[in-house]
Amino acid sequence: MQVVIIGAGISGLATAFLLEQEARAKGRQLSLTVLEEEPHVGGKIRSLRNDEGYLCEWGPNGFLDGKPATLDLCRQLEVAEELVRSNDNARRRFIYALDRLHQVPENAVAFLRSGLLSPVAKVRMAAEIAIPARRGGEDESLADFCRRRLGRQALDRLVGPMVSGIFAGDPESMSLQSCFPRIHQLEEEYGGLFRAMLRLARQRRAERRSGQAVASASGPAGVLTSFSNGLQQLTDRLHQVLADHVQVSAKVVGLEPAGTKFNLQLADGRQFTADAVVSAVPAYSFASLVKGFDQPMADLLGQIPYASLQVACFGYRRQRIAHNLNGFGYLVARPNAMPLLGTLWDSSIFPQRAPKDSVLLRSMLGGATHPEVAEWDNDRVVSETRSALRQTMGIDVQPDFVQIFRHRQAIPQYLVGHGKRLQDLQQHSARYPGLFFTGNAFFGIGLNDCVSAAQRTASAILSSNSGRPVE
Numbered sequence: 141m142q143v144v145i146i147g148a149g150i151s152g153l154a155t156a157f158l159l160e161q162e163a164r165a166k167g168r169q170l171s172l173t174v175l176e177e178e179p180h181v182g183g184k185i186r187s188l189r190n191d192e193g194y195l196c197e198w199g200p201n202g203f204l205d206g207k208p209a210t211l212d213l214c215r216q217l218e219v220a221e222e223l224v225r226s227n228d229n230a231r232r233r234f235i236y237a238l239d240r241l242h243q244v245p246e247n248a249v250a251f252l253r254s255g256l257l258s259p260v261a262k263v264r265m266a267a268e269i270a271i272p273a274r275r276g277g278e279d280e281s282l283a284d285f286c287r288r289r290l291g292r293q294a295l296d297r298l299v300g301p302m303v304s305g306i307f308a309g310d311p312e313s314m315s316l317q318s319c320f321p322r323i324h325q326l327e328e329e330y331g332g333l334f335r336a337m338l339r340l341a342r343q344r345r346a347e348r349r350s351g352q353a354v355a356s357a358s359g360p361a362g363v364l365t366s367f368s369n370g371l372q373q374l375t376d377r378l379h380q381v382l383a384d385h386v387q388v389s390a391k392v393v394g395l396e397p398a399g400t401k402f403n404l405q406l407a408d409g410r411q412f413t414a415d416a417v418v419s420a421v422p423a424y425s426f427a428s429l430v431k432g433f434d435q436p437m438a439d440l441l442g443q444i445p446y447a448s449l450q451v452a453c454f455g456y457r458r459q460r461i462a463h464n465l466n467g468f469g470y471l472v473a474r475p476n477a478m479p480l481l482g483t484l485w486d487s488s489i490f491p492q493r494a495p496k497d498s499v500l501l502r503s504m505l506g507g508a509t510h511p512e513v514a515e516w517d518n519d520r521v522v523s524e525t526r527s528a529l530r531q532t533m534g535i536d537v538q539p540d541f542v543q544i545f546r547h548r549q550a551i552p553q554y555l556v557g558h559g560k561r562l563q564d565l566q567q568h569s570a571r572y573p574g575l576f577f578t579g580n581a582f583f584g585i586g587l588n589d590c591v592s593a594a595q596r597t598a599s600a601i602l603s604s605n606s607g608r609p610v611e
Contacts, residue, residue, distance in 0.1 A: 144414040148176035149183020152420030153378035154594035177391035187370020193495035203587035206362020226364040232467035261293035269334040282311040301471035308507030318554035423581040437568040446549035448514035452525040455541030480528035552581040
């Protein structure tokens with residue numbers, strides 16, 4: 141069986157590795173090729189350490205260990221012993237609202253004492269338990285859900301910043317069912333969030349008495365986890381194991397079905413024939429390849445938009461910063477004219493992110509709510525970041541170190557109706573047995589989501605004759 145995987149980010153590399161492992165376990169013969177158009181592997185995962193000792197993450201900075209997918213992959217790759225868990229203080233998260241930083245409450249007492257929400261807004265949130273569930277199963281935006289069940293202030297100061305921090309998205313257009321399926325499920329099953337929390341708390345007490353366990357209302361969480369030299373250690377290890385199968389600077393420019401197989405054309409003139417093709421590239425990239433033989437499928441792929449980001453890494457000598465940086469960082473409440481989505485205190489989260497007696501801050505600007513930021517040059521990004529840090533943290537000194545990362549079309553946006561679009565995409569792609577989709581554009585944007593999808597895709601390749609995005 142000849143398999144070609146397009147894209148050598150975490151999704152493509154994990155699919156290749158897990159496919160090879162499963163094929164070997166089942167005694168299946170496999171010819172595997174991974175084609176990456178860039179001169180390096182890893183996709184959005186890149187960890188860059190400069191000569192001074194600052195370690196900047198180009199993309200994601202870790203994964204939550206509450207789900208098994210990435211941990212299991214690390215064990216199979218024999219790198220689990222190299223994992224580093226975030227500092228305990230990184231559990232302290234902040235929201236910038238009302239001209240200051242507020243710690244996100246971690247329990248009911250802290251919530252009542254917090255100045256993040258007004259007393260009226262707290263009463264409105266507590267009234268959620270009396271609000272009837274919305275029936276019918278139709279998708280709705282995160283903003284509509286939050287206003288309906290928790291109130292406008294909870295949207296602006298809690299949910300909105302969270303959506304910006306995870307998706308760089310606009311809650312007015314993001315899909316509840318696709319972005320937070322567990323929350324949608326809780327309303328469907330229990331009639332509301334607080335009802336679910338109370339019911340599940342009773343179940344947990346009963347389960348503990350019987351020696352069993354039950355999922356929490358929020359689902360698996362866990363501790364943010366990475367590697368001492370950054371998340372790139374994971375993709376580097378995958379590349380090392382898969383070296384014989386991976387080709388970089390190999391851009392696919394043509395794809396067409398040919399009977400029961402697929403023909404692929406590379407920019408350098410080379411050609412490949414495959415029994416199965418896996419797209420592990422952004423939806424818009426694969427849309428450009430399939431439009432030659434299925435324009436409706438290309439249109440569906442093109443309906444998944446991406447938000448752009450600018451990332452500004454600032455390093456300072458510790459004595460120049462008055463703030464204690466005791467926590468994970470902060471997100472910015474809405475509405476706010478600042479283009480800043482939030483700032484991570486990277487050197488407080490993981491060790492060895494900055495030289496001794498120095499700190500590293502990583503700020504995200506732009507996203508779906510500030511698309512104009514994508515056009516800014518580096519000088520504008522630095523200036524706007526300095527202004528935002530001055531306003532939010534009182535930092536009014538020139539950074540000792542600056543690194544800017546530009547991300548055009550960085551994060552896929554799961555808009556209202558995303559689930560229906562995926563169903564339609566499945567119907568179209570089922571016409572082409574052997575064509576598969578994986579990656580963060582479909583069933584989750586996090587690292588655990590990508591690795592879980594890679595495992596499902598690998599299994600489907602070996603067991604199914606129908607091509608489709610794998611749920």
